[in-house]
Amino acid sequence: MAKPGGNIYIVTAPSGAGKTTLVAALLAAEPGVKLSVSYTTRAPREGEVDGVHYHFVDRDAFLARLERGEFLEHAEVYGCYYGTSSLWIRERLAEGDDILLEIDWQGAQQVREAFPEAISIFILPPSLDELEARLRGRATDSDEVIERRLAVVRSEIDHVGNFEYVLVNDDIEVAKQDLISIIRAERLRATKQLTRHAALIASMKTAP
Amino acid sequence: MAKPGGNIYIVTAPSGAGKTTLVAALLAAEPGVKLSVSYTTRAPREGEVDGVHYHFVDRDAFLARLERGEFLEHAEVYGCYYGTSSLWIRERLAEGDDILLEIDWQGAQQVREAFPEAISIFILPPSLDELEARLRGRATDSDEVIERRLAVVRSEIDHVGNFEYVLVNDDIEVAKQDLISIIRAERLRATKQLTRHAALIASMKTAP
Numbered sequence: 001m002a003k004p005g006g007n008i009y010i011v012t013a014p015s016g017a018g019k020t021t022l023v024a025a026l027l028a029a030e031p032g033v034k035l036s037v038s039y040t041t042r043a044p045r046e047g048e049v050d051g052v053h054y055h056f057v058d059r060d061a062f063l064a065r066l067e068r069g070e071f072l073e074h075a076e077v078y079g080c081y082y083g084t085s086s087l088w089i090r091e092r093l094a095e096g097d098d099i100l101l102e103i104d105w106q107g108a109q110q111v112r113e114a115f116p117e118a119i120s121i122f123i124l125p126p127s128l129d130e131l132e133a134r135l136r137g138r139a140t141d142s143d144e145v146i147e148r149r150l151a152v153v154r155s156e157i158d159h160v161g162n163f164e165y166v167l168v169n170d171d172i173e174v175a176k177q178d179l180i181s182i183i184r185a186e187r188l189r190a191t192k193q194l195t196r197h198a199a200l201i202a203s204m205k206t207a208p
Numbered sequence: 209m210a211k212p213g214g215n216i217y218i219v220t221a222p223s224g225a226g227k228t229t230l231v232a233a234l235l236a237a238e239p240g241v242k243l244s245v246s247y248t249t250r251a252p253r254e255g256e257v258d259g260v261h262y263h264f265v266d267r268d269a270f271l272a273r274l275e276r277g278e279f280l281e282h283a284e285v286y287g288c289y290y291g292t293s294s295l296w297i298r299e300r301l302a303e304g305d306d307i308l309l310e311i312d313w314q315g316a317q318q319v320r321e322a323f324p325e326a327i328s329i330f331i332l333p334p335s336l337d338e339l340e341a342r343l344r345g346r347a348t349d350s351d352e353v354i355e356r357r358l359a360v361v362r363s364e365i366d367h368v369g370n371f372e373y374v375l376v377n378d379d380i381e382v383a384k385q386d387l388i389s390i391i392r393a394e395r396l397r398a399t400k401q402l403t404r405h406a407a408l409i410a411s412m413k414t415a416p
Binding site: 122124126128154157160163164165166167168177181182184186190197201203204206 | 336371373374389392394396402409412414
């Protein structure tokens, strides 16, 4: 069985839409999908582990990597830098692994330029009220941060039309299945399957 | 919540690939998908019910409908006619229902011409040997019919590249989930979701 190149999946969502929970469920259900660990200059939140949740680096180290062209995409959000390692992604794709990027709409745009075949998914909360409630329920962020996050929703949502898929995270179990379905379906595209099952198809073409 | 128009799914497979079992599992899991019941001039097999498995009609009745332009697609296979009612499909789609057509590659081509947005899925058996074994295990067909079916596989497989998705029915449970995933994922396309959730998106654009 020949191995086609991996897919790149981009998952984007306003803070509080439930992206982290959904992505964790997906990674547990589909071990073939590898999560890209971003570099960031922001301080770790409680429980966050270096190399697992992010590669935590200082500003100088980040800018040095940026200058060396090591980032596929990067963004400055609320005064902190975030970036995705280009090298790691190209290695994984060549191995046939699927890659998942948790990035914002600006990062999504940069990744699409480098990989037009990337599959992008935007996750929406069920309502604006629910989004605010979820952000306030999260004890880690200050009121100021929450207000800033809510204000940024308006500009984010303007870009939803650039995504291939849109999920509404109302019922978490349904949303999990939706996300898993998109990943499975994209692997079943003829372009991938004709490579993966080339020998089977060739054998059927020469059927007696 | 606004209702976008339904999707048309085409499922095509060589006889013995397991199409009927997979489609039955899909319809049970996703009641929003309506199976198009074809018209045919072939004799009912044991257990087949008129109006459920097919609309069984005689040759004259079929040709009269064909002349009136009632068929979206039709084909002559092994000397029998098969056709899909155009009227029923357009009604269902306008209601927002998803439609599933079980047709051959020639029918798929005709449907694509009328509905370029149709989503087509080709189901492959795990091997040619397995396909033959399944056909011989089915007591309903004569040796001559089986040989004819096997001979036709070669020409069918030449058209697999025109389908959007390709499934290999090796493990039936995996294949069921694959088929369901494609149907779910296609409903989550931004083009559909932006209509379905227009009010939610509008409310988020005007966030404070």
